[in-house]
Amino acid sequence: MRAQRGPVPWSAVLRGALASVPLLVSVIAGQPTAGVPAALGAMLAGINDRPGSRRASVARLGLPALAGSAGLLGGTMLAAAVGGGRSLIVLPLVFGLMGLVAGAVSSTGPVASACGTQVLVAFVIGAGMPLPEPGPLRALLFLAGAVWLLVLRLVLPSPGRLGSGPYRLDGEREAVAAVYEAVAGLLRAVGSPQARPGRAALSAALDQAQDALSGPRLRRYSSSGAERRLHAQYAAALPLAEAATALAWAGVRLPGRAVEGPRLLAASVRTGAPCGPLPAPARTDAGLRALDDALLRAAAVFDRPPWAPPGRRDGSSSLSVPGRAWSAAGREYGLRVAVCCVTSTVVAQWLHHDHWYWMPATTVFLVKPDLGPLASRVACRAVGTVTGAAVFGVLAMLVSGPFPLVAAVALCGALIPVATRHFAVQTAVVTTLVLSLVLLGGEPPASLRRVVESLLACTTVLIVGHLPLPGRRGHSVRAALDTAVGAAHRYLSHVLDSPEDRTGRGALRRDAYRSLAVARTAIDLSAAELPTVARHSAGSEGVAGAVERLIDTTTACAVQLDHPAGGLPPSHAELLAAHLSELERAWAVPSR
Template sequence: MPTPPLLATRLPPWLAHVLRAQRGPVPWNAVLRGALAASPLLVSVLAERPAAGVPAALGAMLAGINDRPGSRRASVARLGLPALAGSAGLLTGTMIAATVGSGRSLVVLPLVLGLLGLVAGALSSTGPVASACGTQVLVAAVIGAGMPSPEPGPLRALLFLAGAGWLLLLRLVLPSPGRLGGGPYRLDGEREAVAAVYDAVARLLQASGGPQARAGRAALSAALDRAQDSLAGPRLRRYASSSAERRLHAQYAAAFPLAEAATALAWAGNPLPARITEGPRRLAASVRSGGTCGPLPAPARTDAGLRALDDALLRAAAVFDRPTGASPGRRGERSYSSVLGRARSAAGREYGLRVGVCCATSTLVAQWLHHDHWYWLPATTVFLVKPDLGPLASRVLCRAVGTVVGAAVFGLVVMLPAAPFTLVTTVALCGAFLPVATRHFAVQTAVVTVLVLSLVLLGGEPPASWGRVVESLLACATVLLVGHLPLPGRRGHSVRAALDAAVGAAHRYVGHVLHAQEDHTGRGALRRDAYRSLAAARTAIDLSAAELPAVARQSAGSEGVAGAVERLIDTTTACAVQLDHPAAEPPPVHAGMLAAHLLELDRARAVPAR
């Protein structure tokens, strides 16, 4: 979770965001993969063909930026699809350069790259993998059009794909560090994600009645999201292909009733005895070890929430003690994807237009300046314009600082002897540090700057440390200007789209609980839709709130709507538990609170943005 330092709480939101960084344990397996990703480059240097290793190293670098924690099978799409897009972009850029020629192009290149940015930007808003694909196809197209290379276009594209494929192969075959249990190691990521759900249930129960209950409920929702995504990889998407996979699916499904009961108990606000967390923790340990869970301590069945928790523990124990389990359906994921996809269409048009304008403008400026590394300027703007890297002002400041630091570090590197092998070592060190550097955009920028400058030198071009600084500053100015232009349409599409999806999911969930009480499977899917869309809305709101005041005010009042949605969903979950144990209709207190929250939500949505 991002944790701001004390100073950040006293600064304006747009400036405080610069000081925030994600924290967590060092992903040593990703560090090892990043270092080994330089192997193709080392081979090319030993073969006295360093230029041939540059495209492979670029492919490995971009794949390394996407190499995040998660399951092995989910990484196939997360790393493989962007790599394919980047390979196609590199080939396209090479063909564009061959068509335009080596002279200046103040019309054709800006127009072609601008149109490509328009399409890639619009597609990028449909999800994180699509965003990575859009970025890689644009960056690779710009590099292919501007970076000289003795290798023909198709070979460059294949080398780029080989570099990314090498990192993906490492991701699939290297065992997880500190692995415990006797289950198949290919499911380590999925097992850890499912186990984290049970740990989150235990923490929410422990926080019940205290100030951390709301954060615990949000953490549980995030854990369920990660587990759902981990189980969505190839062959796990619809039909489990082994008993271990079917068992893992059943263990994930068994967490739904526990999550529902824990949410209802946290909503009630009563402190719970410490021993009540022992059952979920034993289930988490069982998932990690691959064994049975054994006897679980039962809570006292004194109210509906505790009865629901006891029933959920009994059902989970039955699932865990069976050798295999049935694989649940995917209804919840399909519903969420379709709803959110429709809601993002307006935001995609706005983002695509800004990417296209940025790409065309930066290419025009770079062509007008007519310098050797003109492709740096549009390639930098492609990264800078991405909203998932943080608020605009924050990422511009981080980019400027990170580039200056990276250029200074590279200036020291080129002073060392044995240039080719020194540069290969530098690339390997940067690749190893990249998984940690992605926690802060300025640090990531510094690492990527050193890596790119090393590759440029290995490719036969002269050192250009301070030229890289100038290009980054020009890109920052371009993105700042275009990012605040009053383009057609209203601002804040992403926030409104996310809130509309959350409100719609909440209303569907309420209606199902009140009118289809016996359909527990559908209720669980709708509950996941509601909480997941709420999390997406809060992410969009936090991002918008950290923009400059002129942009942030466009989404004023959004936090009130999100808060009303959250209270409505939590109350609906508590009402659902009451209806199961054993009320035939919502108790008066729940019915009254549902009506009040629905009215509160309508009033919050009616408040116009300032």
């Protein structure tokens, strides 16, 4: 129920407001209904417009837009086939099959989740929303609205940028700088209760930088010098992160000068200026020696001319393998999406509401597990819908004509990047936007119906979400833990068998910590559910804790094996054995 915090993303706010330009053009041209699909495409793309690199946004916004466009076309064709978009048999059956497939695909990753949601929502809207434009044109307009927002994301520079490099790399530059800041934060927290949160923050920063730098480079030579330099700076941060993790594991507080080096490197990444002299820590043990060596290598990378080759990349391109769509977790989620779609469609068709498609479209959003625990997101949806409908009701009484509605859509588009931090606020903003589009599409105001059908959808999802459907609950948590345990064992085996292979070690370390973060997120989500759901993942926190201690100890052992004396101290070997036994005991609890 808590809202996410952070600075206001002014660039995203500007893009959200400008996303209404296609709608404004269609209203000026006297074709307001043509702007409705474009505005829907821009709205859904705006929800996916999260902080990150411009290049990563091509997949994050573009692939869901393509899926949504295909869904809108398919829904329109289905409505024409069944006649007027009304059928108590065909529509629920088709929506159920679509929900089963889209739900299973959504379980494989964040981009796949956005694609599955958009294709299903657009399919439902295409089948139920009465617009005069033919299906192919609707699909093209939907895609055009999303592409317009994507173009804004790629073209507009970031406000208040500090660096002198190309603005197209602002997201990548900030992500890499955040890694060095996180290293400094962890070094500052060594020996204090903040060390564990600091290590988690470092892992999250590394994940974000890894995502920001993923994908093909625009060019291999010439103008891509700044890009190659960022890849090299990220690779140089990985040994620093390893040394900082080993020092945090040892728990001996460090002098303040040990923190200054990573902070200077972070400032250099942001501004493009030289990092200057870096304070060297004392080389009194393996961890401090590894920190000093990593700072020396980083200084060499930062002093290298931009056109020089970046050298060996220490696992910076490693990415976790996405889950399989038809896994146990995918089947569980897909089945619940299908049941929700079928139930809500049958109820909406039976009630003969003019906006019957609102119910199944609402359930698709509500059933998504990555929007928070089920009970809280249902409560947020109900409160947000009532608030948004009330705001639109006041707006409809005070103004008339299409241009105030376009202004309302632009204002809502600008608010979406901030509203996504809390599901109730996002629902209120989206409700106001959707009701404005309904009025622009030639339909009468429908604030009260929007509230009624959203509450019915909330009830449907709340009931279906707690039904004892076939199969065991908690598949997503168990699948995430399976992945994390396997990644931890692969990392440990590599450290013990090939301690000299730092490149492979860095890739496996990133995979282990990233898998652990995914498992932690799944566990926290399950623990916040109502007891009937939360009990299925009891004991999972103990497994995650055991995995975390094993990975941290493995990292400390890797640093120790780099020591010139070589060999693993008996104390480290005993701890490894103890953590392996602890993990085996903890894993036996949720597996029963």
